[in-house]
Every structure is written in C-alpha cells, then in structure tokens.
Amino acid sequence: MSTIVVNPHITDAEWEVMRVVWANGRVTSKEIISILKEKMDWKPATIKTLLGRLVEKGVLNTEQEGRKFIYTTNIEEKEAVGNYTDDIFNRICRKNVGNVVGSIIEDHVLSFDDIQRLEEILEMKKAFAVEEVDCQCTEGQCECHLHHHGG
Amino acid sequence: MSTIVVNPHITDAEWEVMRVVWANGRVTSKEIISILKEKMDWKPATIKTLLGRLVEKGVLNTEQEGRKFIYTTNIEEKEAVGNYTDDIFNRICRKNVGNVVGSIIEDHVLSFDDIQRLEEILEMKKAFAVEEVDCQCTEGQCECHLHHHGG
DNA sequence: CATTTACGTTTACGCATGTAGACAATAAGG
C-alpha cells in the first residue's frame, strides 16, 4: 500500500476548505459548509465544487459512510505550508533568506516559548552555518553578481 | 509628489521579470530578454507581454529614452516579498507562526551573521513576547478551539 | 411506495495567467 502523494497546488479558495479538514480530521461537506458560512460568503455549491476539485487532485480522500461522504486529507498542513514557504524562498536570493526570516519575526507576535524554541534552533544551526551563503540565482536576477561585471 | 503604490499581485512569470528589474535598476526589454533567455524557455514576445502587464498594473514604470523604453520598478523587492510572506501567515493560525518560522530556519542555510542578527531580533522580541499567542482563526479552521466543544 | 431532502456531479462562465504570434511605429542605415 504505497500512498503516492505528489505536490498539487492548493489555491486560496481551496485552502479555506483544507483548513477545516486539517482542523477537524474527518468532516462532511455539510460541516465544512457550516463552518465557512460566515467567513466566506459562499454558496454551498461553491464549497462542493472546491471539494470535488480537491478530491480530483488527490488532496482529499472520500469514504462513503451511509449516504454521505467523509472527507479526509492526504496532505498534512505542515507539508502544504512547507510547499508554500518553499515557493517564497525560491523567489529570492539565498543570501537574503536570513533577512526575510528576520522581517517575518519582526512582523509577528511570538510567545516566550516560541522565542526560546527559535533560539534553540539557531543554536543548532550554528554547527552548520557558513561564512557566506551561496547565491544560486541566475546572473542578472540578483545583485550578488554585480561586482562580476563592474556596474 | 505622492507616489501611490498599491499592492498588485505579481504572478510567478512576472516575478522572474521583476527580479531582473530589481537586480539591475534600469533595464530595457532587450536586457531582460537576454538575461532570462536561458533560465526561462520563453520567446521574446512572452517577456514583452509580461512587461506590458506589469506596466499596466503599475508595478513597473517606463521612460522612453530614444527609441527604447527603460523599465524601472515602483515596488521594491522587500515590499513584494513582504506581501508574499504575509499571504502565508494569513493562511495559518497565529499560534503556529513560531513553528513555521522554525521550520524555515531549519530548512535553509544561514551564515554566522544571519544567525547573530536573528538572535538579536529575538532578543528584542522578548520585550513584546506574550505568554500565549492569540488565535484569530475562524472557529473550525484551526485546532485551538477544539476544547471549546469537546470533540 | 411516493415525495421531499440532501449530497455529489456536471456544466457554466468570466477573469487571470502562461505563452506567443501578428502588427504597428519608429529609429537606423544605406
């Protein structure tokens, strides 16, 4: 039984549905519709479409239970979030990752525990830190190469 | 002179073009086409379309210089990246921001300087840290509320 | 058993996006 899980794109609208599935584990369309009723100004049909697409893409599973279907996820939230964050960091120069992380931290509220955990992670990262991060950008797509052709 | 800069969406393809503009400041379409020639398997026409759309959206400026146009950005990279990162953090529970940042750090190479800078930022954040981050999710979209209705 | 209700599937449609050819205008060169 090999569950092949690829990396399908979860769109904005679909993500709203996925959050409900991730938070609740086993849900019916009815529950999802009810939970999203207020936040999203969607007709039930809209959610049904999204569910259909998510099943089609293999992001969600269905098990028929009596007359209704139970939806479960094939992709954990952590994984989906990871894919999403990877997208960002593929859009910037690697040399810049530290700065972007810095900005993220500055812009968000953290708990004491969060901070402590992050400090621990940083402590561990020191063992693998480099003098200068390697720029992997195509020449002309980041400033790192500027000194190569004297601008 | 008030430069009103909104927050238009920069698509994946457009981003490739923007990176060239951000890295080089003042560029012609010819330069962009040349820089992206190998990385993206695009016909020159494709880049022209993207440039047109970016100008239309107000992301890029054009100044006519002789026969050709010089493209310059209206939106700094940092800002665009910020918009992008905000998207992610709007997709997850605030309580989870710390963990996501932790994963990002774990997954990327950092320099000693990066780590030190991040440590400094964390140090400063301690002054504003909270005991527990406030969950702002719609009920049913994250696990924080689970204990409210005993599931 | 007939009717109503609930739920998934099919169809629909406009706008965004990736990709690019065709066309127009203008500068350069002969």
Add this chain to the structure above:
DNA sequence: CCTTATTGTCTACATGCGTAAACGTAAATG
C-alpha cells in the same frame, strides 16, 4: 527617402480559478 531592424501593442488561446446553478441519485419521511 526607402528599407530594415527593433521594440512596444494588440490579439489569441488554452488552462486555472472563483463562483455557482442545474441535475441526478439515493436516503429519509410520511
């Protein structure tokens, strides 16, 4: 001045996405 090359604009088209109505089918209910 006419031809050619260059560069921006217009048009095109398939697919993805947001949004939703219509439809079919099966379960619940009377």
